[in-house]
Amino acid sequence: MPQTLNKALEPFLIIVGSLTVSMVLFGIFVASAGADPFEVYQTMYRAAFGTSFSWQNTLVRAAPLMLTALCTALPGYLGLIIIGGEGAVVMGGLFAALAALMMPTAPPMVVLITMALAGMAAGGLWLTIGGALRHYRAVNETISSLLLNYIAIALLNHLVTSTFRDPESLNHPSTHHIGEANMIGVIPGTDLHWGLVFGIVACVIAWFLMHHTVFGFASQIAGGNVRAAQIAGLPVGRLILIVCFVAGAAGGLAGMVEVAAIHGRANDTLNANYGYAGILVAFVARNNPLAVIPVAVLLGGIRASSGLLQRAHELPDATVLVMQGIIFLVILFSETLYGRFARLQKQGAS
Numbered sequence: 001m002p003q004t005l006n007k008a009l010e011p012f013l014i015i016v017g018s019l020t021v022s023m024v025l026f027g028i029f030v031a032s033a034g035a036d037p038f039e040v041y042q043t044m045y046r047a048a049f050g051t052s053f054s055w056q057n058t059l060v061r062a063a064p065l066m067l068t069a070l071c072t073a074l075p076g077y078l079g080l081i082i083i084g085g086e087g088a089v090v091m092g093g094l095f096a097a098l099a100a101l102m103m104p105t106a107p108p109m110v111v112l113i114t115m116a117l118a119g120m121a122a123g124g125l126w127l128t129i130g131g132a133l134r135h136y137r138a139v140n141e142t143i144s145s146l147l148l149n150y151i152a153i154a155l156l157n158h159l160v161t162s163t164f165r166d167p168e169s170l171n172h173p174s175t176h177h178i179g180e181a182n183m184i185g186v187i188p189g190t191d192l193h194w195g196l197v198f199g200i201v202a203c204v205i206a207w208f209l210m211h212h213t214v215f216g217f218a219s220q221i222a223g224g225n226v227r228a229a230q231i232a233g234l235p236v237g238r239l240i241l242i243v244c245f246v247a248g249a250a251g252g253l254a255g256m257v258e259v260a261a262i263h264g265r266a267n268d269t270l271n272a273n274y275g276y277a278g279i280l281v282a283f284v285a286r287n288n289p290l291a292v293i294p295v296a297v298l299l300g301g302i303r304a305s306s307g308l309l310q311r312a313h314e315l316p317d318a319t320v321l322v323m324q325g326i327i328f329l330v331i332l333f334s335e336t337l338y339g340r341f342a343r344l345q346k347q348g349a350s
Helices: 003-032 037-049 052-076 085-101 108-137 141-160 195-211 214-224 226-231 236-263 274-284 289-304 306-313 319-337 340-349
Strands: none
Touching (some): 003 037, 003 274, 037 052, 037 289, 052 085, 052 236, 052 274, 052 289, 085 108, 085 141, 085 236, 108 236, 195 214, 214 226, 214 236, 289 319
């Protein structure tokens, strides 16, 4: 087999094999819970892709996953494992809502642009903290970005229950509503909001940035060998900060979309685990921004099927989270398989 074909085929086979193993393990799990695995998978397919309504529900859930996956995928080019997407979403949504509330008389388009910029800046700066700690203080970026998630959630809860609370939000503390005029509308002819377009465009731009620019090439060099990059004169610290900011900006945009397209206000619903699910999307996609799009749609379909699984098979609503966890563990294990195809091929040739 030609070497180029072997390099392209190996990731595909490993990912497909990992997903197949995950499905078998999840089937065993639901069977132990008293459900028929084949009927469960049929129900999941029907709920995720069976009708036009199902497709639209899946795509709505996939939109934030595309953006939050970039929070992990882009730093991955530098060899960093950032899992702070949840914090970026929360901070982006919070500051986007506050930006809208500070402009009560501005035109809707101006408000939406300001919300997007505020959300992206907040999310970008939040992840940049983890990158700065990694570069300047040698703090493990995985741990710091994870802890930053909890700080962001605590900050959100504090502000929406005190300083910026709407007095009318009695049982569900929230900020004031940003106003119906400032909400993002739907794509004409569909029930999909424009966040899906934002996610697809962001993934395409990220792919072009990392694969077709000098900046992306330098980032990959630094990710492959930091010492060699420093000897070559590459500004590794600056690359880390910029990539973390861009990655966090994508998560912040996801938070802005959640506020402007769905909730209309900032509250604890921003903490919907989209950031954590984005980690799985990035891992399955092997940090490729273009591959993030179909993987996000697949995981969005899985998440969309949770309600129907509960009604049709009397399975807990968190069953799909079990499936996500199984996929995540199998994908992590499959990392040990990369490169073995080439070694087996050399052994066979010898």
